[in-house]
Amino acid sequence: MALRIVTADDRLSAAANKTTLVIVGESGAGKTTLVKALPEAETLFLDLEAGMKSVQDWRGDSIPIRCFEDMVVIASLIGGPNPAMPPTAFFSHEHYAHYAAQHPELVAMLARKSIIFVDSITDLTRQAMVWAKKQPEAFSEKSGKPDTRGAYGLLGREVIGLLKHLQHAPGKTVILVGILEKHTDEFGRTAWQPQMEGGKAGRELPGIVDQVITLALFSRDGDGALVFDPQRGTERRLVCTAGNRFGLPAKDRSGRLDETEPPDLRALLQKINSRPTKA
Template sequence: MTFRIISADERLSAAENKTSLAIFGPPGVGKTTLLKSLPAEETVCLDLEAGMKSVQDWRGASIPVRSFADFRDLVVLIGGPDPAQHPKSWYGAEYHAWLQAQHRDSGIEAFLASKRIVFVDSITDLTRQAMAYARQQPEAFSERTGKPDVRGAYGLLGREVIQALKHLQHARGKTVIFVGVLEKVTDEFGTVTWQPQMEGSKTGRELPGIVDQVVSMQLFAHDAEGDWVLDETASERRLVCKSGNPWSLPAKDRSGRLDMTEPPDLGTLLARIDGRAPTKTPFAS
């Protein structure tokens, strides 16, 4: 194996300066419309929700994805073969070569290579598709009785989704944005928490450790002192970017360049994460 050394200058170049970002928000808050704040010519949306109605006028391209197997094939075409995998495995060199041959006339590989940003809408639906896939695999059935084994299906679901996300995260020069549903959970004592909505618990637990940034999108209003307060009836959208925030929303800023909340503009947000914009903006709280 040949080891590749990346210098500080290379790390700041367009080929290496990429970001992986997970954005969670309640239904209807406008997560998909964030596409409009990204450069259309550099972005592709992997549409797992059939939910492009809100961005019909967006000039970028999208690819409908109906199954986890299709999503996995796209991930392999985007990220190339994984040298750590067996050549005949889903992410191995032989399967990647087979996919290239299958899609040689479609131009899909060249199209994907031309896109710097991959917008996955949504990771919530991805886990649902993965669960449908997992339930059909041998691991989802008991070897002793032949009956469905729910634990086996959930175990396979977690492994498959995490492997796909990690493979996409390693794609060279690709900024990857995952969006998902943020669910409001109230326990028997009336305590409210916000949790990413996904099938199975493994993906939800491990995703924050995979991506560089975790952001929650919510509706806010100003209080009497002019501070932001979470208000589900308000109309002002904000991106909550730091852990330990006053609203206990899921968030993580590995870059250290973001404020507690930011405006819902992914182009500006990515520029700030990459250090290509001032550390303060007129919209920062």
Template sequence: MRLRILSADERLQEAQGKTTMALFGPSGAGKTTLLKTLPTEETVCLDLEAGLKSVQDWRGDSLPIRRFADAVDIACLIGGANPAAQPDEHFSEAHHAHLRAQHPELAARLDAKRIVFVDSITDLTRQAMAWAKTRPEALSERTGKPDTRGAYGLLAREVIGLLKHLQHAPGRTVIFVGILEKVVDDMNRVSWQPQMEGGKAARELPGIVDQVLTLSLFRQDTDQDGAVSWQHDAEKGHARRLVCQSGNPWGLPAKDRSGKLALTEPADLGALLTKINQTLKG
């Protein structure tokens, strides 16, 4: 039995260095460039989309990942062993011990990182779908032909399992980056949704992470009384801002579990994490 009661001080100390975020924005919004606002030595970028061209001058470590199986292994090294997993399952103690024995230098480098920047969850689900299509679950038992429903079901289970494993990574801040897609329905109504393979993982992600942020463009307006406000203008805005609160007037994905962030914040993840952690001290 591994259960133990945490005191308030222990709980706050554990939360101090641990936040999970989902960060969405349209293609080209500059999501990856936010790496530059994070502490270089403490951050590792899991590069699933070969998309680091925009941050060539960033001096931090990155880890290219091209297969979903590799993403699972890296998640196991980062998140540690799941005591609930069976020995033959992903993230089990046996899986974790095997990886650390096979890749001691990689494990040591990852152990030194406090922030994990996953770029991107969109490509993670694409890799997962490519993997799922090769599995027996993606074939019909009756006909032996490809079964799309089986592939999507497997994708959802495996991706959600990986996300939840990283959610529990001890002492780590994990930032999942994804593409935000603009959808216009038949009534010409606009909505925004994460671009991910399969709907289940996209629906469950906001419940897994502490914070959901949308990076978009804004313009600054001043009313007749001199009050300044930020207005969303995704096409002609001049300033990048992070939308942080649900129920925002623009219908953008957002959630602030800390309850301490403004409706929008400057596009600086380092400052945002500092603000969240400072509030935890109080």
């Protein structure tokens, strides 16, 4: 067991170098293009939905990911070994060592990256569901027939485990992008939520990350105030704080963001990670 005391200066240094964000928005809002504001040499784009057409002029590195198993390998190499995991589990010392030996070029490249841009968590859960349906837990022990509940349970556990592993990646800012959808219940009440397979991952996601941000379209009223207008709005803004007047998902653990911010991720990260001035 490796226990150590973390000083205030250590915490401030770590806070200045990493954060975890989930950014959700409706399809077509321009979530993927947010990567253009990030430093190209320091950013790695994990492309799970083959959606880089809108940023084909962006000069940063990317890795196309077409199955959940590949995403697990990349996450292991990004986050390093988890000492709490048994030898046969994802993210264990043995799991990390095996794939680090197979892909030394990825290990070397990841060491140069400080920002991981994952597009998207929506497709991550879809890929995870395809994988989960093939596992023993997805079949009834008695009849051998597919067990949907078992597949969804496995999906939730493994996706949450992967996201937590990325959260603990040393020195890495992790940005998770996902689709935002409008949900209306049987009583006619509406709410906005991330589009993800299964309920567990979507419910626990806000508790894992530091920041929950919604990219939305707005118009202006006669007084110049922002009006949430997903159909006709032309002004893009990042909604950043809980209890916002638009009813959109948001959380600011840093306490440094305004209700809305410009859609500039470099400026947003600088504001989140700015060191407080000493009295």
